Amino acid sequence: MDVLVSEVGPRDGLQSITRVMPTEAKRRWIAAEAAAGVKEIEVGSFVPASVLPQMADTAELVTYAKSIAGLTVAALVPNAKGAQAAIAVKADKISLPLSCSESHSVANLRMTHARVLEEVRTVANLIKELPAGERPSFEGSLSTAFGCTIEGPIRDADIARLAEALMEAGCDEIGLSDTTGYADPAAVKRLIGVVRNAVGEDKITGIHLHNTRGLGLANALAALDCGLTTLDASLGGLGGCPFAPGASGNIVTEDLVFMLESMGISTGIDLEQLIAARDILGDALPQEPLHGFVAHAGLPLGYHPARTSV
Amino acid sequence: MDVLVSEVGPRDGLQSITRVMPTEAKRRWIAAEAAAGVKEIEVGSFVPASVLPQMADTAELVTYAKSIAGLTVAALVPNAKGAQAAIAVKADKISLPLSCSESHSVANLRMTHARVLEEVRTVANLIKELPAGERPSFEGSLSTAFGCTIEGPIRDADIARLAEALMEAGCDEIGLSDTTGYADPAAVKRLIGVVRNAVGEDKITGIHLHNTRGLGLANALAALDCGLTTLDASLGGLGGCPFAPGASGNIVTEDLVFMLESMGISTGIDLEQLIAARDILGDALPQEPLHGFVAHAGLPLGYHPARTSV
Numbered sequence: 001m002d003v004l005v006s007e008v009g010p011r012d013g014l015q016s017i018t019r020v021m022p023t024e025a026k027r028r029w030i031a032a033e034a035a036a037g038v039k040e041i042e043v044g045s046f047v048p049a050s051v052l053p054q055m056a057d058t059a060e061l062v063t064y065a066k067s068i069a070g071l072t073v074a075a076l077v078p079n080a081k082g083a084q085a086a087i088a089v090k091a092d093k094i095s096l097p098l099s100c101s102e103s104h105s106v107a108n109l110r111m112t113h114a115r116v117l118e119e120v121r122t123v124a125n126l127i128k129e130l131p132a133g134e135r136p137s138f139e140g141s142l143s144t145a146f147g148c149t150i151e152g153p154i155r156d157a158d159i160a161r162l163a164e165a166l167m168e169a170g171c172d173e174i175g176l177s178d179t180t181g182y183a184d185p186a187a188v189k190r191l192i193g194v195v196r197n198a199v200g201e202d203k204i205t206g207i208h209l210h211n212t213r214g215l216g217l218a219n220a221l222a223a224l225d226c227g228l229t230t231l232d233a234s235l236g237g238l239g240g241c242p243f244a245p246g247a248s249g250n251i252v253t254e255d256l257v258f259m260l261e262s263m264g265i266s267t268g269i270d271l272e273q274l275i276a277a278r279d280i281l282g283d284a285l286p287q288e289p290l291h292g293f294v295a296h297a298g299l300p301l302g303y304h305p306a307r308t309s310v
Numbered sequence: 311m312d313v314l315v316s317e318v319g320p321r322d323g324l325q326s327i328t329r330v331m332p333t334e335a336k337r338r339w340i341a342a343e344a345a346a347g348v349k350e351i352e353v354g355s356f357v358p359a360s361v362l363p364q365m366a367d368t369a370e371l372v373t374y375a376k377s378i379a380g381l382t383v384a385a386l387v388p389n390a391k392g393a394q395a396a397i398a399v400k401a402d403k404i405s406l407p408l409s410c411s412e413s414h415s416v417a418n419l420r421m422t423h424a425r426v427l428e429e430v431r432t433v434a435n436l437i438k439e440l441p442a443g444e445r446p447s448f449e450g451s452l453s454t455a456f457g458c459t460i461e462g463p464i465r466d467a468d469i470a471r472l473a474e475a476l477m478e479a480g481c482d483e484i485g486l487s488d489t490t491g492y493a494d495p496a497a498v499k500r501l502i503g504v505v506r507n508a509v510g511e512d513k514i515t516g517i518h519l520h521n522t523r524g525l526g527l528a529n530a531l532a533a534l535d536c537g538l539t540t541l542d543a544s545l546g547g548l549g550g551c552p553f554a555p556g557a558s559g560n561i562v563t564e565d566l567v568f569m570l571e572s573m574g575i576s577t578g579i580d581l582e583q584l585i586a587a588r589d590i591l592g593d594a595l596p597q598e599p600l601h602g603f604v605a606h607a608g609l610p611l612g613y614h615p616a617r618t619s620v
Contacts, residue, residue, distance in 0.1 A: 080324050119508075147610050147612060148611070149611055150611075150612075152610075152611040152612030156423060180610070181607065181610075182610040184568075184569055184572035184573050185569070185573055186572070186573035186574055187572070187573075202457040211603070212603065212607045213355065213565070213568060213603045213604045213607050214527060214562065214565040214568075214569075214602065214604060215527055215565070215569050215572075215602030215603075216528040217524060217525055217527065217528040217567075218528045218530070218531045220528070221495050221528045221531055221532065222531065225535075248318060252322065255523065255524040255525070258494075258523060258524075258525070259494055259495070259524075259525050259528060262494035262496070262497070262525075263494050263495055263496035263497075264496055276322075292524065293521070293523045293524030293525075294523045296522060297523050299490075299493065299524045300457050300460075300490070300492040300523075301457065301458070301459055301460075301462040302462030302463040310542065
């Protein structure tokens with residue numbers, strides 16, 4: 001495997017829609033992707049069920065996903081309380097978002113930057129108290145990094161400062177997140193450089209991209225060019241913008257895998273099995289549009305995955 | 311202007327749908343794009359009206375478009391007879407496609423490679439007979455270069471051989487065309503290299519991409535990385551695959567312009583005016599779906615075109 005495609009649909013996809021997917025369907029979804037070769041799945045978010053009813057079964061799903069051999073089970077946490085819950089069920093990876101736009105942070109999470117960083121410190125201390133072999137990896141995710149719908153562009157200097165602050169507060173690594181679908185390939189390359197300069201070359205491996213304005217895969221290509229090795233994506237682009245018909249939310253897992261494998265970059269994922277897993281979404285959420293191109297157009301004649309030849 | 315975005319919707323977009331767009335609407339479309347700053351438009355194809363009734367007014371459209379100052383007026387021709395018609399109305403640029411897959415060439419154009427090359431030679435001679443200032447530029451377009459729905463992958467050696475043959479037959483330059491939507495970014499880079507090695511670094515400036523499998527803009531980015539400066543695109547991705555809901559045909563002009571300008575690459579095109587031109591398509595072809603993301607999602611807060619700052 002050259003690139004880790006991290007499926008975030010059960011978290012970011014479902015979080016973006018109002019309907020609640022039954023736990024049993026989520027389990028089938030997770031199992032099907034793992035069986036197709038997906039190595040990391042963000043199964044949910046440890047937020048109060050009163051805020052996001054779709055995420056109420058996250059603990060149960062972490063426990064379930066942990067039973068699948070070889071799968072890295074990730075969860076999002078907005079704060080230390082969420083991290084505590086994630087740790088209790090032994091999530092392998094915890095991501096805590098810090099919105100680069102403080103206005104967005106206050107509006108959406110009701111937390112200033114200082115407050116979020118305080119939570120990060122508490123989470124880092126919780127993790128330190130665990131036995132060495134049981135510590136989840138802990139990512140600080142710079143959300144709205146490519147711009148904010150309230151503040152507009154974020155200054156590079158702010159990105160650098162916040163990346164440093166997250167590492168100082170105890171994160172293991174930094175992720176960049178195009179929450180708003182504002183990124184372009186040049187900005188992707190620039191911001192990866194900004195983060196690397198601020199916290200070190202090896203402290204950013206992943207990026208979280210949306211396809212709101214159609215540039216998702218071009219942005220992914222730019223991230224690959226920089227040597228990033230983890231790309232978040234969502235099966236069927238679940239949770240697309242309601243105002244943008246045809247626009248997926250996150251970049252579409254199956255289109256991303258198609259791009260990578262076509263380019264000779266191995267993902268370890270069986271594309272036909274992955275595409276078949278869309279049926280689980282279609283059955284469980286019949287009203288939700290599924291996005292993506294390759295599932296409709298089919299594979300090219302003579303297509304073969306990376307590391308194989310015909 | 312750093313990159314020339316060549317609008318091919320009036321030819322490739324319309325050619326892919328069954329409905330005939332009234333000439334008057336086509337004129338408004340061409341005028342609107344030119345007013346938005348588009349510098350090159352392929353206005354039609356000189357094929358018999360019995361084959362493609364949508365293209366019956368191509369001569370009239372070339373004459374009309376030639377009246378717009380600063381606009382390069384391009385037309386596709388399948389053979390010498392078409393080229394004669396294009397020359398008669400003083401088209402600025404003539405493209406003649408050679409399908410790299412000979413099976414495809416025979417099935418779709420009823421011409422072997424040898425026969426197409428014979429036509430190319432005749433066209434080159436027609437052009438040579440014109441006074442120096444009146445000669446259109448003449449591009450040989452390698453269609454199905456990234457694979458064929460009948461033959462599958464095309465060998466690099468065949469691409470090289472056909473590029474050489476087109477230049478020897480009298481083309482001024484070679485274009486690569488992903489007719490089938492099979493391209494990926496690695497293949498784009500590889501084939502540009504193959505053509506450059508075969509016929510010279512400066513003999514390929516443009517590429518014609520489709521978005522059938524969602525990789526269109528990533529492929530465009532790969533072509534930019536190689537230094538190509540002309541990218542074909544179609545307003546609203548007109549003429550999408552009928553079997554792929556949401557899949558545009560050619561890459562979407564407005565999404566491409568958004569990507570380029572966001573990256574700081576100037577196109578000379580006013581994006582809001584370009585997006586407004588979609589209304590002409592919507593009015594004239596109400597049943598045809600319009601594709602693209604940025605027209606729906608809107609421009610990011612704080613967006614500004616290349617070469618301007620806020």
